[in-house]
Amino acid sequence: MNPVNPVNPVNPVRPFTEQAWERTAHLRAAIDGCRFLRELGEGTLDAAVFRHYLEQDEIYLAGYGRALALLAARAPDTAAAAFWASAAHGAAVVETSLHGDLLGSGALPAADGPAHASPTTLGYVSHLVATAATAAYPVAAAAVLPCFWVYADVARRLARSAAAVLDAGAHHPYARWVAAYDAEGFHASAATARRLVDEAAAGLDDLEPLHEAFATATRYEHLFWETALHREDWPLPLAAPAPA
Secondary structure (H helix, E strand, O other): OOOEOOOOOOOEOOOHHHHHHHHOHHHHHHHHOOHHHHHHHHOOOOHHHHHHHHHHHHHHHHHHHHHHHHHHHHOOOHHHHHHHHHHHHHHHHHHHHHHHHHHOOOOOOOOOOOOOOOHHHHHHHHHHHHHHHHOOHHHHHHHHHHHHHHHHHHHHHHHHHOHHHHOOOOOOHHHHHHHHHOOHHHHHHHHHHHHHHHHHHOOOOOOHHHHHHHHHHHHHHHHHHHHHHOOOOOOOOOOOOOOO
């Protein structure tokens, strides 16, 4: 049962996640309009761009798994700890395995060289790991939620609109990506993550830190696809070039 709103006892307080989803509608509209996602659904996305995205996502998932593991260690009960720990395993092993399969399938161009984190990837991973390690548990849980929820939402809509890709067969790399994130198991995990965040938020007097954490991660979700399209890299190399 929803708690009663002390200001208006007739109306129950809406769950935090429902409020957060509504407050980030403009960010999700920007995600919906990403050219990367539109072209992925149409099957016209440059294969080199998709390789760059997968390479960055592999790096991201390793960091996301660490953030989830930190969250598991700070969870308030064994059920929440078990879920976050299982999600950390899924990010580090299951999803990374999918990316490795796609990168090694021969359907994408060869790598230009060893992958390194782009500015956006490094920023997103650093934000999540720092939040999971230092912020209060409810704030940390709100920060990791968009990766579950936004991906599930995007994949479900792509599964309805990406006919050209899905009709190409299950071995098409874009079709495999859509199918993985539109799988019922992934949607179930997203629903559990939402429930745990709502449980963590229940009874808190100040939800603004949770809203900020959720919105910041959603902004990074948008940036991740936007910068992947342009194959974002650092403007200067890490090491100075050798003298001629």
